[in-house]
Amino acid sequence: MTAEPDSALHADAARPSRREQILQAAARLFAERGSRSVGVDDVGAAVGVTGPAIYRHFASKDAMLAEMLLRISERLHTGAEHVVADAGSDPAAQLAALVAFQVDFALDNPALITVQDRDLGALSDDDARQVRRLQRRYVEQWVAVLGALHPEASTAACRARAHALFGLINSTPHSAGRVSRSAMASLLTAMATAAATT
Amino acid sequence: MTAEPDSALHADAARPSRREQILQAAARLFAERGSRSVGVDDVGAAVGVTGPAIYRHFASKDAMLAEMLLRISERLHTGAEHVVADAGSDPAAQLAALVAFQVDFALDNPALITVQDRDLGALSDDDARQVRRLQRRYVEQWVAVLGALHPEASTAACRARAHALFGLINSTPHSAGRVSRSAMASLLTAMATAAATT
DNA sequence: CGGCGACGTGAACGGTGGTTAACATCCCGG
DNA sequence: CCGGGATGTTAACCACCGTTCACGTCGCCG
Secondary structure, three states: OOOOOOOOOOOOOOOOOHHHHHHHHHHHHHHHHOHHHOOHHHHHHHOOOOHHHHHHOOOOHHHHHHHHHHHHHHHHHHHHHHHHHOOOOOHHHHHHHHHHHHHHHHHHOHHHHHHHHHOHHHOOHHHHHHHHHHHHHHHHHHHHHHHHHOOOOOHHHHHHHHHHHHHHHOOHHHOOOOOOHHHHHHHHHHHHHHHHHO | OOOOOOOOOOOOOOOOOHHHHHHHHHHHHHHHHOHHHOOHHHHHHHOOOOHHHHHHOOOOHHHHHHHHHHHHHHHHHHHHHHHHHOOOOOHHHHHHHHHHHHHHHHHHOHHHHHHHHHOHHHOOHHHHHHHHHHHHHHHHHHHHHHHHHOOOOOHHHHHHHHHHHHHHHOOHHHOOOOOOHHHHHHHHHHHHHHHHHO
16 A cells, blocks of 8 residues: 555646546446446456556556546535636625536536546545545535525525535436537526525 | 245335335435445345345345335326326426425435435346336426426426426435425425526 | 244355456667 | 666456355244
8 A cells, every 4th residue: 555656636637648548438437337336347448458457557446436536526626716706706696606617517527427426435434535525615615605695594504505506507417418518508507596596 | 036926016015024124224225325335234234134134035136226216216206197187287386296296205215316316227227227217207297397387498408407406306315404304395495496487 | 733934044156356466568768 | 789667468366245055943824
C-alpha cells in the first residue's frame, strides 16, 4: 500500500492519456451495469487492453472509483462556488445560476450522475467520507440560496427541497435521447425553477 | 430447477411468514449496500438464520431480487390504475391523484425506491424485460395525464417530464429523517404539482 | 406410534474476479 | 549501441460467495 507515485486526485487534463481513457470508459460501464458487476477485464477491453494492464495506471479497482467520485464532487462544488459568485447578490439570480449549472452538468454527464448516487456505498470508509464532505458542501450552497428565497422555511426543509431538485434535474439518465438537448434544458430549467420557488 | 411449488409472484400478505421477513430484510440491506454487495449470509443473519436456509424459501438470490422488483412495479402499476379511475375525468384531478399516490409510496418505502432504480440491471434478461414492461405502463399512465395538461407538448417531452417528476418525488431516500412525514408530503406534493403544471 | 414434510445447519464444491508475478516490447537519453 | 522506465501480456494465485449436500430436528396427520 501507499504505492502511488503521483497525486491521484488531480489528473492533468492537458494530456488525453490512457489513464483518462480508462476513467471515461469505466464511468460509462459502471453507469450501465454498476461498478460491482463490471470486471477489470471489461474496463480494459473497452480501451483495447487486457485487464491487468489497468494496474499500471491505478492502484486498484476501488481507487479508480474513488478518483472518479472525488472528481465529480469537486467539479460540482467548485463549479457552484464560481457560478454563484458570478450571479451577484440576488437570490433569484443565484438560484437560476445553480439550476443552469446543474442542468448543464446532468445533460453532459448522465453516466457520472448515475455512478455518483449508485456506487457511493462501494467506496472505502475514508474515501466515502471525503466524497460525502464535498457533496454536503455542494448541497449547502443550494440550501443557502433556497433559504434566502424561503425565509419562513426551516433549514431541514430547504435541504429536502434541494434533494428533490437534484432528483428532478438528475433524471437525465432515465430520459435517454428522443428529445433535443436544448429542449431538455429548457424543460428541466422551467420545472426546477417552478418547483424551487413554489 | 423449476422447483418452486407455489406461484412466487403473489405472496399471501395475510401471514407474515419467514419468507416475507426475508424479502423485507433483503430490501433494506439491498438499499443500503446494493444487491451485489450483500451476501446470502447477510440476509440470513438479518432474520436470525444462516445463509443456506434462504434456499428453503427462494430458488436463488436473483429470484429474490426479481420477486422484489416485480412486486414493486406491479404495486405501482395497479395502484395508479385504481387511483386514476377514482379521480374522475379532470386531468388536474388525475394528476393530483397520481402525485399523492407516488408521494405516499416514496415516503413509505424509501428502500424499495432505491433498490428499484439501482438493481434493475442485476436481473436476468427475462425478469428485467418483465419489470420494464410494468414500469413502462406506469410511466405511460403519467404521460397520458401530462399530455392532457400540455396539449402542445410532444409525447417524448411528456415522458421526460414524468421521469423528472419521479426523480423529484423519489428523492425521499436522500432526505432521511429531520422533517416530519406530513411536512415532507406537502412539500413534495407542492413541488411536484408546480413542476408538472408549468 | 411412526413417518413424512417443513425448516435449519455445517461442510464442501466451483466459478468468478481482483490482484500479483514473470516476462516481453518499445522508446528514449547518454 | 546500451540501459532503463513506461506499458502490456499471459499465467497463476487466492479469497469470496452462491449454491448444493448430507444430515438433524420438530410438529403434524393418519
